[in-house]
Amino acid sequence: MGATAESAGAARGLRALVLTLLVGCAHTPAGPLPSPDGRDVELTATPFFAQEAYQCGPAALATVLGDAGVQVTPEQLVPRIYLPGRHGSLQLELIAAARTYDTIPYVIDAQLDALLAEVAAGHPVLVLQDLGVGPFHVWHYAVVVGYQHTPPRLILRSGVTQRQLMEVPKFLRTWRKAQQWAVVTLRSDELPASAEPQRYLESVIAVETLGDVAVAQRAYGTALQRWPDNVLALFGVANSSHQLGDLTTAQAAYTRLLELTGANPIVLNNLAEVMVDRGCAAAALRYVAAAQAVSGDDAQIEAAIADTRSQAAQLEAQRIDGLDCEP
Numbered sequence: 001m002g003a004t005a006e007s008a009g010a011a012r013g014l015r016a017l018v019l020t021l022l023v024g025c026a027h028t029p030a031g032p033l034p035s036p037d038g039r040d041v042e043l044t045a046t047p048f049f050a051q052e053a054y055q056c057g058p059a060a061l062a063t064v065l066g067d068a069g070v071q072v073t074p075e076q077l078v079p080r081i082y083l084p085g086r087h088g089s090l091q092l093e094l095i096a097a098a099r100t101y102d103t104i105p106y107v108i109d110a111q112l113d114a115l116l117a118e119v120a121a122g123h124p125v126l127v128l129q130d131l132g133v134g135p136f137h138v139w140h141y142a143v144v145v146g147y148q149h150t151p152p153r154l155i156l157r158s159g160v161t162q163r164q165l166m167e168v169p170k171f172l173r174t175w176r177k178a179q180q181w182a183v184v185t186l187r188s189d190e191l192p193a194s195a196e197p198q199r200y201l202e203s204v205i206a207v208e209t210l211g212d213v214a215v216a217q218r219a220y221g222t223a224l225q226r227w228p229d230n231v232l233a234l235f236g237v238a239n240s241s242h243q244l245g246d247l248t249t250a251q252a253a254y255t256r257l258l259e260l261t262g263a264n265p266i267v268l269n270n271l272a273e274v275m276v277d278r279g280c281a282a283a284a285l286r287y288v289a290a291a292q293a294v295s296g297d298d299a300q301i302e303a304a305i306a307d308t309r310s311q312a313a314q315l316e317a318q319r320i321d322g323l324d325c326e327p
Contacts, residue, residue, distance in 0.1 A: 033152040033168060034113050036120045042146030042155055043067070046124045048162040049074050056159060057081055057089025060141035061097060063157050064126045064185045070101045089141070091128065091181060099207050102215045103185040106192045106203050110180035112172065114194040119144055121193035123184045124157075130177035139178065188218035191226055201232045208236070213243050229260055235267075242274055250274045265295040265305070272308045280325030281316035288312055 047066035051059035051074065058074035058081060065072050080100075081093040098105040108114045108125065118125050125144045132138040142164070146155035152168040175182075184192050192200065201223060208216035220236035227233060238253035254271040261267060268291035275284035288309045295301050 033147060033149050034116065036113075036117050038149070040146070040148045041120050043119065043122060043124055044145075046143065046145045046157065048157050050160045050162075056141040057094060060126050060143050060157070061089075061094050061185075063143045064124050064183075065098065065101055065103065067124050068101075068103050068185055068187050070103065072101065091183075094126070094141075095183065098183075098185045099210055099212075101185075102188065102212065104188055104200075104203050104207060104215075104219050105183050105185045106195065106200055107181070107183045108192060108194050109196075110182070112168075115144060115182055116147060117193040118184050119147060123186060123190075123192065125182050125184055127175060128178040128181040129171075129174035131174055132177075137177075140174075144182075188215045189222050191222055195226070197223065197227050197230050198232070201230070201236065204236060208240060213240050216240050217244060217246075229256075231257065231260060234260070238270065242270070242277070247274055247278050251278070263290060263294045265291045265298075265301050268294070269301070269305050269308050272312065275325070276308065276311045276315055278325065279315065281312050281318075283325055284308070284312035285316065 045067070047063055049059040049062045049066075055074060055078060058077040061077055061081065062072055062074045077097060080097045081089040095105045095107075108118060115125050115127070127142055127144055129140045129142060130137050131140050140159070142156045142158035144154055144156055147153065148155065148165070153165045154168060154171050156164045156166060156171075158164040158166075186192060201220075204216050204219040204223070207219065217237065217240035220233050220240060223230060223233040224237060234253050234257050238250045238257065241247075241250040241253065251271065251274050254267055254274060257267045258264065258271070268287050272284045272287035272291065275281075275287060288305060291301075291305050292309075295305055
């Protein structure tokens with residue numbers, strides 16, 4: 001009897017907690033929407049996929065990939081990102097899958113203004129929400145495709161609802177409970193509106209590591225349009241261009257890197273490798289000598305320089321330097 005009374009008391013306490021939360025939700029002031037330009041925005045062309053049970057992750061990812069021009073369905077994504085034991089998908093699986101579809105996934109800042117800036121730039125934003133009440137979690141992926149000012153609301157592709165209107169305070173509560181995680185997935189010729197160079201380029205490096213060098217090269221080039229002298233972007237352009245056989249672009253990027261960084265042994269050796277591939281033995285040997293002079297005691301760099309020197313020496317023995325090899 002005592003246990004029953006205690007359970008009833010706990011239940012009343014939980015109901016009171018839920019009621020307090022619901023009342024709090026009802027009286028949260030909306031406030032102005034901190035949108036970038038004061039206008040309402042809705043990305044009506046963003047596709048919609050109604051989710052099946054527990055599969056909001058595949059549906060949301062198919063939505064943002066479809067907006068980027070990728071023809072994929074939630075059903076095709078389920079084997080790649082849906083975890084039956086968890087009845088859902090993890091953020092890491094979503095990002096890893098997006099990288100395999102020639103897109104650059106970028107986790108934006110956990111701020112409402114960053115989210116709105118992306119939508120204003122035409123980029124739907126995949127968000128994670130917790131729709132649970134109190135201590136109970138109900139994880140849910142949705143896609144923000146617009147916002148309105150009067151009243152302040154966000155427009156989402158969510159669940160089985162193609163155009164869900166959610167008041168900003170309610171959205172913020174559900175988003176904050178999920179650590180305000182949000183990601184955009186863009187083509188390699190687009191940059192996130194809120195992109196930070198280091199974080200964006202790390203996203204590109206992850207794509208290149210998977211072997212999609214052509215997509216990475218375009219993304220590095222896109223980054224250089226915004227940050228022309230970014231050393232990491234220049235190195236990415238140089239390295240990916242060399243792998244793709246675009247030796248002119250690779251040489252120009254490495255040369256610019258030398259202007260920005262000074263006598264860097266890795267850059268000098270890589271430039272020597274480009275000159276070897278161009279058939280320019282004399283230039284390659286000059287860069288090898290310069291790399292050797294500043295290599296220090298790093299055994300790995302020394303080994304790479306020795307290998308390049310050997311290739312340049314073999315090329316020199318063939319005496320095939322052309323006029324276009326002159327500096």
